[in-house]
Amino acid sequence: MLTDPSRKYRSFPPVNLPDRQWPGRVIDKHPIWMSTDLRDGNQSIFEPMDAAKKMQLFHTLCDIGFKEIEVAFPSASQIEFDFVRELIEGNHIPEDVTIEVLTQAREELIRRTLESIRGAKRAIVHVYNATSETFRDTVFGMTKPQIVELAVSTVKLIKQLAAEQPETQITLQYSPETFTATELDFALEVCNAVTEAWGATPDNKVILNLPATVEVATPNIHADQIEWMHRNVARRDSVLISVHPHNDRGTAVAAAELALMAGADRVEGCLFGNGERTGNVDIVTLALNLYTQGVNPGLDFSDINAVARTVEHCTQLPISPRHPYVGDLVFTAFSGSHQDAIKKGFAAHKADQQWNVPYLPIDPADVGRSYDSVIRVNSQSGKGGIAYLLETEYGMVLPRRLQVEFAAVVQKHADTHKGEVMAADIWRLFSETYLTNDKTVRYVAHHLFEHGDAQGIRLTLDVNGQEHTLVAEGNGPIDAAVRALHSLGIELQVRSYEERSFGSSAQCGDARAYALIEVAKPGAGGDCYGVGIDENIVTASIKAMVSALNRAGGAALATERPHAA
Numbered sequence: 001m002l003t004d005p006s007r008k009y010r011s012f013p014p015v016n017l018p019d020r021q022w023p024g025r026v027i028d029k030h031p032i033w034m035s036t037d038l039r040d041g042n043q044s045i046f047e048p049m050d051a052a053k054k055m056q057l058f059h060t061l062c063d064i065g066f067k068e069i070e071v072a073f074p075s076a077s078q079i080e081f082d083f084v085r086e087l088i089e090g091n092h093i094p095e096d097v098t099i100e101v102l103t104q105a106r107e108e109l110i111r112r113t114l115e116s117i118r119g120a121k122r123a124i125v126h127v128y129n130a131t132s133e134t135f136r137d138t139v140f141g142m143t144k145p146q147i148v149e150l151a152v153s154t155v156k157l158i159k160q161l162a163a164e165q166p167e168t169q170i171t172l173q174y175s176p177e178t179f180t181a182t183e184l185d186f187a188l189e190v191c192n193a194v195t196e197a198w199g200a201t202p203d204n205k206v207i208l209n210l211p212a213t214v215e216v217a218t219p220n221i222h223a224d225q226i227e228w229m230h231r232n233v234a235r236r237d238s239v240l241i242s243v244h245p246h247n248d249r250g251t252a253v254a255a256a257e258l259a260l261m262a263g264a265d266r267v268e269g270c271l272f273g274n275g276e277r278t279g280n281v282d283i284v285t286l287a288l289n290l291y292t293q294g295v296n297p298g299l300d301f302s303d304i305n306a307v308a309r310t311v312e313h314c315t316q317l318p319i320s321p322r323h324p325y326v327g328d329l330v331f332t333a334f335s336g337s338h339q340d341a342i343k344k345g346f347a348a349h350k351a352d353q354q355w356n357v358p359y360l361p362i363d364p365a366d367v368g369r370s371y372d373s374v375i376r377v378n379s380q381s382g383k384g385g386i387a388y389l390l391e392t393e394y395g396m397v398l399p400r401r402l403q404v405e406f407a408a409v410v411q412k413h414a415d416t417h418k419g420e421v422m423a424a425d426i427w428r429l430f431s432e433t434y435l436t437n438d439k440t441v442r443y444v445a446h447h448l449f450e451h452g453d454a455q456g457i458r459l460t461l462d463v464n465g466q467e468h469t470l471v472a473e474g475n476g477p478i479d480a481a482v483r484a485l486h487s488l489g490i491e492l493q494v495r496s497y498e499e500r501s502f503g504s505s506a507q508c509g510d511a512r513a514y515a516l517i518e519v520a521k522p523g524a525g526g527d528c529y530g531v532g533i534d535e536n537i538v539t540a541s542i543k544a545m546v547s548a549l550n551r552a553g554g555a556a557l558a559t560e561r562p563h564a565a
């Protein structure tokens with residue numbers, strides 16, 4: 001790279017528009033959308049779509065709700081021409097959808113293009129020629145008046161041919177290709193000449209599409225260019241201003257949004273930003289950006305994954321896992337503080353309230369994404385994510401101190417095993433740590449009995465492979481069980497006790513209840529938890545006590561010689 005890039009690249013000059021209005025505007029309605037997936041998208045992939053793929057994508061675009069779809073460059077190939085014919089002759093075009101076809105400003109290509117749409121109810125004929133200085137000089141070798149004349153004569157030819165097929169209601173779309181690199185006054189001159197030549201009226205509007213064929217400036221400059229055209233174009237009431245941003249600087253979405261604030265009526269783009277080079281503007285992102293501002297986008301992405309799979313199949317291009325709204329990772333939080341905030345946000349959210357979950361600009365459910373993938377665990381995660389997965393996947397809600405205790409177990413596992421820790425791994429670790437009945441002290445059986453006001457228990461435990469049946473009384477089953485341990489010389493101090501039932505998503509067989517017991521570890525060891533699950537809540541409690549006992553030190557806690565009953 002150059003140390004002084006200005007020797008090779010120049011900065012884009014700003015537009016002289018001191019009274020620009022767009023910065024203060026808010027987008028409160030969706031634009032007219034035009035999908036060019038089957039044209040700009042299709043001309044920029046390794047293997048252009050065959051007829052079957054084009055048809056599949058066409059139907060998907062209709063289902064999403066596009067009312068204008070650029071279906072082909074019919075003069076480019078027989079496949080393209082035949083596809084348009086099949087759409088028309090096979091009656092595939094819904095009543096409320098208008099197809100669009102693209103052609104260069106060359107007579108033989110225009111004739112072929114008009115031929116392709118014969119018999120359609122409606123069609124947009126889209127003609128383009130580049131207008132910027134580089135193209136005038138280098139590609140066409142034409143002066144400005146010659147460029148204007150090329151556009152005007154082309155429009156007149158289309159008008160004449162359109163009159164010859166009155167069964168089709170034809171709308172003209174004109175694109176001064178490379179608009180954003182064209183002198184504004186010259187772009188205006190060409191556009192006004194086109195409007196005039198077509199004889200546009202409020203009932204027969206011309207679409208003036210102002211493409212950022214290559215994105216060359218910051219989005220604010222694009223907005224200035226569009227506002228300038230919006231304010232200066234002739235017969236504004238007979239003109240629809242359309243934008244066609246490409247993403248060379250990575251700011252096509254911003255450019256389109258600011259253009260709408262600046263007066264554009266219509267946006268052309270592709271699903272997930274397919275299209276030449278870095279792509280056309282991503283209409284999915286634009287639409288869902290509107291949605292998350294409370295504006296109905298007029299397009300339905302309720303099952304965004306299905307749309308993504310269709311687009312990937314048809315284009316043979318993968319969608320990035322970071323792609324807004326659709327990427328595999330965009331509803332995922334690995335880091336602990338994010339997980340914690342999302343978990344709290346979900347818990348606080350009520351169905352009839354405004355969406356306000358931290359880190360999630362959209363409710364994943366609105367685009368058919370599940371919450372399952374929202375929180376994932378690796379070595380960057382904290383207690384919140386782990387607790388969230390246990391709760392959503394296994395219906396088990398952990399108290400905060402148990403979350404902290406168990407997070408250390410998962411952290412140790414993540415550090416050694418690297419990579420993601422799945423929900424099933426977390427459950428296995430949880431079971432191994434708290435639930436499996438294979439530690440030094442094992443629960444075997446218990447029997448409760450009443451003795452006056454007291455609660456009696458006959459508790460059988462296996463301690464280091466030897467069975468002990470202990471009998472004691474207390475003011476409840478736990479108290480009785482703790483007292484029973486005395487006869488083994490074990491003093492267990494219970495700090496807290498909770499019993500809970502599983503949530504509806506529980507995957508723990510017949511178990512309906514779980515108990516959590518927090519006990520003191522001997523010495524300065526702090527406290528620790530034990531967990532028990534069972535169909536029966538009392539059994540769950542006794543198991544939790546045994547689990548806590550093992551966590552606190554197990555049989556080693558015995559201070560005197562055990563004596564069996």
Ligand SMILES: CC(=O)SCCNC(=O)CCNC(=O)[C@H](O)C(C)(C)COP(=O)(O)OP(=O)(O)OC[C@H]1O[C@@H](n2cnc3c(N)ncnc32)[C@H](O)[C@@H]1OP(=O)(O)O
Pocket residue numbers: 040043073075076077103104105106109128129130139140177213276
């Ligand atoms: C920005 C965009 O996405 S524009 C759309 C681009 N898409 C495509 O081009 C895909 C389909 N295109 C094709 O299949 C072919 O280009 C065809 C069939 C249309 C034309 O093919 P060819 O006749 O071989 O011309 P070619 O593709 O080389 O185009 C270059 C010629 O067209 C002229 N030309 C280019 N664009 C235009 C235009 N919009 N209007 C008029 N003439 C044009 C060039 O000046 C050049 O003329 P020259 O040969 O006299 O120097």
Ligand SMILES: CC(C)C(=O)C(=O)O
Pocket residue numbers: 040102128175177178209211212213214244246
């Ligand atoms: C044909 C035109 C509109 C185009 O695709 C572009 O300029 O990017």
Ligand SMILES: [Mg+2]
Pocket residue numbers: 040211213244246276280
């Ligand atoms: Mg383009």
